[in-house]
Amino acid sequence: MSGKSEISGYMNADGKFGIRKHVAVVSLSVFSNVATQSISNLVDGTVPLIHPHGRAEIGMNKKNLETNLIGQILNPNVQSALVVGYEQKTTEKYLTTLSTLTKKRVESLVVLEGGSISAIAEGTRKAMELSIEASEVRRETIGFEDITLGIKCGSTDATSGIASNPAVGSAVDTVINLGGTAIFSETTELMGAEQVLTKRAVNDTVAKKIYEIVKQNEMFAKQQGVDLLGINPVPDNIEGGISTIEEKSLGAILKGGTSTIMDVLKYGEHPPAKGLYIMDSPSAAQEVLTALTSAGCQAIFFSTGLGNPSGTPLVPVIKVTGNMKTVKKMRDHIDVDVSDIISNNLSYNEAGKKVFDHLAAVINGGKTRAEVLKHREFSPIPVGL
């Protein structure tokens, strides 16, 4: 069946295949954003990574920021990177770490050595050379064993659990059966569904880890002294018919398909082997998509009920909906319409094939709505639940 799809990718210096060949222009600090954006505006083939951080973070915030800034550059869709630092010392530290983790070409500059205008001139020349080099890389045939797929759902309504999530889940099963890897996430949205997921854990240790991350998440929510209602499910979920976190979770986990769960990954961690993984992470789209990019996903399925415009700087995000109203109202942000599940009894397998075929097309260079509209949300310090 769908397994016959021919797919191709671009090899990078780390010996991995990307489905894009971006030159990432990465801001290390809020004060480097102007230079980063300007350089990327001037140089074709580059993508800017902009964020409001990089000054005086401590503890988990600092760790997550570093994981994500480095993780974006390690992502297979990146051919090379220009690191736009603010001051010398931090910039050097990043470059040293990167040199131990990647063979990709990484250029750098420091804004505090002459100001933004000089940085833009220097960075534009460096990015231009990287872009020309990346432009010469050609596609070659790859297999699904070369693919790591992220899975996310967002702007959930009652159609998510009965249409788009099972359709995406069916496509994920196909990818796993073809030897691929997939990661789903959003720990809060496992709450109330642990008893279903743990049955699919590869062993007791992994089952315990699933219970443990959800327990930690629930304790954190309780410590804040607030009910999850109105936070998760969010108001648009409730409007769409979702009443409780358990209901949302039981629908949400269907997007991961039915494969064995190999392990629980830390936030932004790369899967150590093939198969299906859970990553411990918050559930807001921009935070999950950033972490899935850091974990090495080359493409991300995004199942949605009410529609959602979000994307990432480096990884194509494929929006799938089963809500016929959303297909009309949010058409500019929907890549795959599986609303026939509800209106015409389309089976989950058939819908899954439609989603899988679209994935193959995107892997081969077909652009997603979020890519074309430059939805490049990047949120390297997660703050949500």
Next chain:
Amino acid sequence: MKAFKKIAANDNVAVALEDLFAGDVINVGGISITIRRDIKFGHKFALEKIKIGAPIVKYGEVIGETTEIIEPGDHVHIHNLRSLRARSDK
């Protein structure tokens, strides 16, 4: 007949797949249920009488507990269904 979906055999709610209106009669597995209040697409209605503090089951799993007595055909949502998880009062 109006479209709805009962997901798992032991569910005590079903999902409206189109807007339902008070008075609509739905046939679920041979049993007629009269919809008691307008129910929007994607929202849930009760398939049986459910006691206060009893579990609501969807996808074959518990999604929360009732906060009032629910009659067949009632809209089941945040006004009469409450999560059992991450509650600050528990």
